[in-house]
Amino acid sequence: MLKSKDSFTVLLAGMQWLFFIFTNTVMVPLSIGHALGLAPEDIAASMQRSFILTGLLCIVQAVWGHRYALMDGPAGVWWGLVLSICASAPAMGLDIGTVAASLSSGFIISSSVVIILALCGFLNVLRRIFTPMVMGVFLLLLTFQLANTFFKGMIGYDQGGKWDLKLAGLSLFIIIVVAFIHLKGKGKWGQFSLLGGIIIGWIAYAVFFGSQSRMESASGGTGIWHWLPWGAPGFEPGIIMVGLLAGLVNMTNTLTSLTAAGRLFNREATNKQFVRSILFTNGFSILAGCLGLIPFGTFASSIGFLENTKVLRRAALIAGATMFIIVGIFPALGGWLAKLPLSVGNAVLFVAYLQMFGTAIRSFQGITFNAKTIYRVALPVLTGISIMNIPASAFAEFPPLLTPILSNGLIIGVILVIILENTIQWNKLEGKSFIAEKETPTQQIVIQRQ
Template sequence: MKSNDGISILLAGVQWLFFLFTNTVLVPLSIGHALGLASPEIAASMQRSFILTGLLCIVQALWGHRFALMDGPAGVWWGLVLGICAAAPAMGMDLGTVAASLTAGFLISGIVAIILALLGFLRLLQRIFTPIVMGVYLLLLTFQLANTFFKGMIGYNDDDKWDLQVAGLSLFVIVVVSLIHMKGKGKLGQYSLLGGIVVGWIAYALCFGSGGGSGSAEAGTAMIWHWMPWGTPVFEPGIVMVGLLAGLVNMTNTLTSLIAAGRLYQQEAGQKQFVRSLLITNLFSVAGGCFGLIPFGTFASSIGFLENTKVLRRSALIAGAALLALVGIVPALSGWLAQLPLSVGSAVLFVAYLQMFGTAIRSFHGTTFNAKTIYRVALPVLTGIGIMNVPASAFAEFPPLLTPIVSNGLVIGVILAIAMENAIRWDKYETKPSGAAVPRESASVR
């Protein structure tokens, strides 16, 4: 390997490291606080999460789906766990019981997903997940992520106020990332996200001093590998049922990610790739559940990262994932990276995920829209966005175990899109020019 290639892979790997780290660190931190865990336990959970996420990405890149896609703590599970913890008092459950019940849900969901993958259930999902449904999913995911990171980059706090100084710095970071991406010559444009993080972190330190990170990882003396840290699994029917639904949604996320990646790589994902990916992800999810981690999933948001950086080599992801695992092994590295200002990381990821909007729009290519057929996209997308902007307190009257689902705009929007695609024959309402056929994309992946 030429030295220049080695340096390029290392730089791309460091860029992947920050992407993986930023998308991982807040999950164990927020869940640990929601469950009332002690600081050393949260720090140990963060280290376990880094190590398993890094190993999972490497295994997937080498033997699983074989794309440069991030696999990490699944967003649908993250939201579900936080929602159940918030609803614990209404359910008459203490946090210890909730944690033990969630562990059972993680394990059962992972095992069921493995069985379904082996039985060929994915073929049914492929028929259900038409290009329209996939486009709706990606649009809603883009809006959800953009909303989350926009709040982080403007310093939005518990008092519902902006921090104008932080917002100004985030705007500067966005400009830096955009200029490097658009004006960078040669390979320079591929490292726009890394450049934004470095420049933004330095600027933050100059403006505000140290601090501003997402938390401390001081698990130097803590036992990292603690078996069943959330207690012996307890079978709570309601939590397990909601968990099974979350597992199903997580399977569709893998499906969407691999279809989008196949288009980006101009290499259609095969059936074996889907099955291998699901098996590996859920085997890691079962293992992670035994160590107090939420189930893993393939990140569709990786598509935005890949389109922004133009670095499609698996070697770059493998390098970044290996570095993330190293960060988990060495507490000092975890503590240092945990000081990355949240506003800087959010601003960089906000730019990265803008590319995913284009991926979503391209999913509708070949579909005819008019005053009637526009409903098949507009209704689920706008309904999902509407739910995303409704405070969680507005769902207090719903049954506690349904609250995490009905309050999730992404899940409701996708369910609505699937229902409309299967209940309505949209081709009857398409306006076709006389004597010409309107090209349509296949509704499934073969």
């Protein structure tokens, strides 16, 4: 009886993972396919390939790689970079076919370089650079970035700057449902708050808005494997160079994810785990480049999901990843799952990622902040958030190949905090607290009146 209950728990947790992986994956091949002008059947095939490879990578990482219950999927850094380069292609004087061919080369070259760096011990250099302060800023900015994205999605925010009030009301209802199950659920039921929110929210959406589907029509599962579907690899030097930088940023994302996971699982990742994780992630990324998919990365956002569900078992992730592979193999299942409204998924993930804020704050434990040392957090975080809120059109006058970097608040914020941490001796300033500082005339008047 105990084993059957345990299996049922793993199955439910696996379904939560299925929806989490799907929501974080489905829009990537769809949006990139449209950006590259691919035919609907080619987009559908790329979605199936993406689902299958993502599920396989999650299982491989859980069993042989980093061995944590962390999602590995299409990397957000690469996703934003590809969309930005496609949008900037006319300004660079490139046709979309040349861009696609050079991107494939960039994926393969960058992933190969990262593998070589990992084998040569470059991770030790990164671990010295990525102190708890840097990782805390990284997680804070990632939380703000994700929360902003999912908040806009759950309120139906459109390009005209308008809300969909009915959709926003439904999203608020879903958030209340998730919070209620999470806080009031007895026993293990509180662990399935996200799954409950998805099911109840999906039903409510169907009642008030009807059904929807984002899945492109597909012919079948046997013709989805196309070698180099974006054409023979090209070599545009600027795209290759930006791709190398994106590969390094993605490498640091793995470092941050595994370090945060070590604290959550009370089992610090070893150097071998870091190396194995990078080898598998970038090995699959090389394969992705040959199959018309973007490179993979370990999702730091998995930490928020795990902290919300409290289900840390690898078996649950493996179950969810296996279901995801099945969805990729059978287009009909993918079409059904694609009916999950984005607003419902966004509302549920908005709640899940709130937990990441706490993870980021805990990274600063033991650090003293005063009127001077607060800059080591405030400057990179607020600068990054400010850039995130600037429209992409504002960067139109920047060099096209620098735009993906300069317009990315997460990257700029992390670069700033790394510079601050390596140029200023903050420990000498920590001894000066707010109380010890000289009072201003206004403060002295207040004290005298008291």
